[in-house]
Amino acid sequence: MTPNIFTSFLNETGDIARFAGRFFKEAFKPRYEFAEFLRQCFFIGYKSLPLVAITAFIMGLVITIQSRPTLVEFGAEAWLPKMVSVSLVREIAPVITALICAGKIGSGIGAELGSMKVTEQIDAMEVSGTNPFKFLVATRIMAATLTIPILVVLADAVSLYGGYLGANIRGVVSWDLYWNQVFDTLAFSDVIPSIIKTFFFGFAIGTIGCYKGYNSNKGTEGVGLSANSAVVISSLLVFILDLLAVQIIDLLSLT
Amino acid sequence: MITKTEIAEPEVQFTNEPVIKLSNVSKSFGTNKVLKDFDFVLNKGENVVVLGKSGSGKSVLIKCIIGLIKPDSGKINVLGKNIPELRNEELDKIRAKVGFLFQSNALYDSMSVRENLEFPLRRHKAKMVKTQIDELVVEALTNVGLAHTIDMRTSELSGGMKKRIALARTLILKPEIILYDEPTTGLDPITGKEISKLMRELAKTYHTSSIIISHDLNCVKIVADSIVMLIDGKCYAQGKYEELERSTDKKIQEFFL
Numbered sequence: 116m117t118p119n120i121f122t123s124f125l126n127e128t129g130d131i132a133r134f135a136g137r138f139f140k141e142a143f144k145p146r147y148e149f150a151e152f153l154r155q156c157f158f159i160g161y162k163s164l165p166l167v168a169i170t171a172f173i174m175g176l177v178i179t180i181q182s183r184p185t186l187v188e189f190g191a192e193a194w195l196p197k198m199v200s201v202s203l204v205r206e207i208a209p210v211i212t213a214l215i216c217a218g219k220i221g222s223g224i225g226a227e228l229g230s231m232k233v234t235e236q237i238d239a240m241e242v243s244g245t246n247p248f249k250f251l252v253a254t255r256i257m258a259a260t261l262t263i264p265i266l267v268v269l270a271d272a273v274s275l276y277g278g279y280l281g282a283n284i285r286g287v288v289s290w291d292l293y294w295n296q297v298f299d300t301l302a303f304s305d306v307i308p309s310i311i312k313t314f315f316f317g318f319a320i321g322t323i324g325c326y327k328g329y330n331s332n333k334g335t336e337g338v339g340l341s342a343n344s345a346v347v348i349s350s351l352l353v354f355i356l357d358l359l360a361v362q363i364i365d366l367l368s369l370t
Numbered sequence: 371m372i373t374k375t376e377i378a379e380p381e382v383q384f385t386n387e388p389v390i391k392l393s394n395v396s397k398s399f400g401t402n403k404v405l406k407d408f409d410f411v412l413n414k415g416e417n418v419v420v421l422g423k424s425g426s427g428k429s430v431l432i433k434c435i436i437g438l439i440k441p442d443s444g445k446i447n448v449l450g451k452n453i454p455e456l457r458n459e460e461l462d463k464i465r466a467k468v469g470f471l472f473q474s475n476a477l478y479d480s481m482s483v484r485e486n487l488e489f490p491l492r493r494h495k496a497k498m499v500k501t502q503i504d505e506l507v508v509e510a511l512t513n514v515g516l517a518h519t520i521d522m523r524t525s526e527l528s529g530g531m532k533k534r535i536a537l538a539r540t541l542i543l544k545p546e547i548i549l550y551d552e553p554t555t556g557l558d559p560i561t562g563k564e565i566s567k568l569m570r571e572l573a574k575t576y577h578t579s580s581i582i583i584s585h586d587l588n589c590v591k592i593v594a595d596s597i598v599m600l601i602d603g604k605c606y607a608q609g610k611y612e613e614l615e616r617s618t619d620k621k622i623q624e625f626f627l
Contacts (some may be wrong), residue, residue, distance in 0.1 A: 230479070238438050239476035243490040244462040 134326045135318075141246070142253035152254040159220050159255070159321075160262030164269065170215050171270035174207055175199070175277025183285060192286065196296035199278040204301055208270040209309050210357055213316035216263050217349040221324040224255055225345030228328025229338035237329070252325040259321030264313040271306075312360035316353050323349040387414045388447075389547055389579050390435060395444030396603075397430055404430050405441070406603035412547070412579055417570075419582045419590045421625055422600035428583040429473070431600070432549040435581070436470050437461050449546065466494040469540035469548040469578075473555055475532045477524040477539070484520050487511070487539050494543055510538040513575065514568065530561035537568065541576055548573075550582040554589045566592040587626070599625070 179199050186192050228251060231237050240247040275297055282288045327345040331337045390412040397405040404427035412418055422428045433439040435446055437453050446453040451464055477486050487507045491498060511517045514534040519527065527535060533553065540548060553569060554562035566589040573580060573593075584590055590597065590611060597614055599606040601621055607614060615626045 227480075234474045234479075235472045235476040236478055238433075239470070239472055239478075240489075241438060242436055242465055242470045244465055244493040245489075246458070 130330075131322065131326050134329075135322050137248065138253055138256050138322065141249050142257060146246075146249070148250050148254050151250055152257055155254045155258035156262050158223075159216075159258045160265060163216060163219055163262075163266060166219060167212050167215055167266045167270050168273050170211060171208055171274040172277040174211055175203055175274030176281040177277075178203065178207060178274075179278040179281025180284060183282075195282055195286075196278065196288065196293050197300040199282075200275060200297040200300050201305060203274045203278065204271050205305050205309050206357075208274050209267050209313050209316065210353065212267045212270040213263065213313065213320065213353040213357075214350055216259070216266065216317070217320050217353055218346055220259055221320050221345040221349040222342040224259075224321065224324030225327040225331075226338055226342035228252075228325060229331030229341035230335075232329065232331045233334050233338060248329075252329055255325050256318065256321035259324070260314055260317040263317030263320065264310050267310060267313045308360065308364045312356065315356050315360070319352040319356060320349045323352065388412065389414050389449055390581070391445075391447040392431075392435070393445045393447075395431075395434060395441045395446060397427070397434060397439065397441045403603055405434075407444070408600075408604060410598060410605055412581055414579055415577065417573055417580045417582065417593055417595045419584055419594040419597045420600050421584070421590065421597055424585075426600050427603060428600055429551050432470070432551060432581055432583060436465065436468055436549060462494070466543055467546045469543065469545035471536055471540045471548065471550045471553055473552040475536040477532055477536055479524060481524070482520075483511070483516075483522050483524060483527075483535055486524060486535065487542050490539060490543055506542055510542045511535075513541065513572065514538045529557055530565065533557065533561075533565055534568070537565070537572070541572060544576060545578060548578050548580040550580060550584070552583055552585065554584065554586045559588065562586055563588060563592070565589075569593050 179195065182198060183192070183195060186195055186198065228237075231251070237247045237251070240250060279288070279290070279293045282293060324345045327341040327348070331341040333340070388411045390410070392408055392410040395405050395408045395410075396403070408431065410431075420428050420431065430439055434441045435448060435453065437456070440454055448464055449467055451460065453461070453464070456464065478489065481489065484507055487510055488503055491503050491506060507520065508517060511520055514537055516531060516534050516538070519531065519535065524532065524535070537553075550569065554565055557565060566586075569580075569582070570593055572578070580593075582589070582593055584593075594611055596608060596610055598608045599614070599622060601607075607617070607619070607622055609617075614622055617623065
């Protein structure tokens with residue numbers, strides 16, 4: 116009997132949950148793969164810096180340029196830095212950065228682990244006395260969980276700078292005035308929840324990329340499928356987690 | 371054409387001391403029974419080739435022996451330990467004494483040749499100092515005739531070179547047993563013959579016992595002390611190459627046509 120879509124969805128959700136559970140079970144027991152963790156932080160975090168920075172800069176610039184006419188219409192042009200800073204820090208920078216990372220990191224991990232799986236490199240690692248789950252999976256999930264929030268902080272800063280340039284294309288806002296307005300507007304309740312949710316984004320991206328790659332099959336075709344589905348599922352998860360985070364922040368009256 | 375002198379003669383007298391003993395090993399994947407109460411013994415110093423059709427369970431057999439696949443039932447005794455019952459730490463100790471050459475070589479793409487060879491050493495012998503590791507890496511590469519490739523990336527190597535490097539990585543821990551999964555598949559006949567001769571030489575140098583999964587009769591002639599025919603999940607026949615080649619049994623003849 117062919118399993119229907121709903122059953123396979125539930126099966127896969129269960130498998131992903133078990134996979135995430137295995138991460139918590141194995142990641143914090145010795146032997147710690149610290150060198151590999153640092154290597155992954157370099158690849159996942161440092162190597163994503165230029166892409167995240169450029170995207171954040173453009174987003175800041177574009178959001179400011181697009182918002183200006185509406186605010187001018189209501190005579191609220193002076194509120195531009197306030198509005199832009201809240202929308203960038205609370206929502207746009209974390210979500211766009213997470214989506215960029217889902218594309219770059221999720222697909223990279225999915226394809227790398229998938230190709231290691233089909234070429235028996237994961238088996239070879241196990242035969243060499245290495246727990247491949249700890250060495251390949253735990254290090255990547257931890258690196259994604261810890262570096263994506265750092266990338267988001269960077270994206271916040273760069274996008275706000277983009278916003279400053281955007282505000283000065285049609286108008287004149289001094290450097291001091293812009294940043295005073297930004298920091299007067301932003302409170303810890305804007306910054307902290309938006310950074311906390313990015314740990315969950317990072318965990319989801321790392322876990323899905325690793326799950327898809329580690330369980331890859333069907334040869335080279337499977338590698339492509341792993342990379343593709345890692346991006347699709349982790350991007351979708353970013354939105355679902357964002358929706359949940361907004362609800363929780365609202366319930367806790369942090370807005 | 372393989373000459374008579376290239377056909378394996380037992381240079382190393384193997385003893386009746388079993389290093390691997392399988393008793394009633396069964397393994398199924400869904401409804402497909404791959405191994406059915408399979409019995410097998412590998413003695414110290416012996417090189418046994420397992421012949422069987424594609425999908426007959428040859429690779430499953432050696433993956434069960436190294437603990438990558440768990441059998442449904444039966445005992446797999448390797449160097450005195452029953453593999454399915456071992457905890458991970460105990461299994462790692464056995465794996466340090468059993469080399470495995472993968473069909474696809476399984477060299478790590480992200481590492482250089484040196485790092486590929488260092489990897490099992492750093493894992494199994496964590497206390498070894500760098501100079502010792504360097505010496506062993508150079509020795510293993512010299513034994514396969516590829517000392518000059520030490521700082522190359524694996525992507526820069528030809529198929530035959532990759533196979534030799536994989537062989538060097540398998541040998542670097544000086545294993546007592548080596549499991550070869552289709553060692554000459556994907557190689558041209560000349561390189562395949564070179565690899566087969568190298569396997570034979572290295573078995574003498576390192577005093578290893580080995581199980582070789584192969585379809586390549588040229589390789590089988592060179593490396594086998596004896597051959598096990600794996601048919602319908604069972605050990606159908608066992609004997610020397612010449613004996614099996616002369617057999618009138620149709621199922622055996624199919625392999626030598």
